[in-house]
Amino acid sequence: MAIAPITITSERERVIDFSKPFMSLGISIMIKKPMKQKPGVFSFLNPLSKEIWVSVLFAYVGA
Structure with a gap:
């Protein structure tokens, strides 16, 4: 069993x-590569909404 792609040659076959x-559509999609931007100071907060962070803050302060 292999995890990397292996070229099929007549010897290996x-x-x-x-x-x-069993099915090859031959369709390719090209998209523009996004420009790299430096993450902001508070970018670590992005996974959760502002409402969730406020709730976490109130739960922490209230405890």
Whole structure:
């Protein structure tokens, strides 16, 4: 069993039974690579909404 892609050659095909793709659409999508921006000072707060952080703050202060 391999995790990396292996090139199928005639020599390897004689020894190993490679599976063949049953469907190939041949469709590719190109998108623009996003520009890299430096993260902001408070970017660590982004995973949760402001309301959640306020609730966490009130729960911490109230405890």
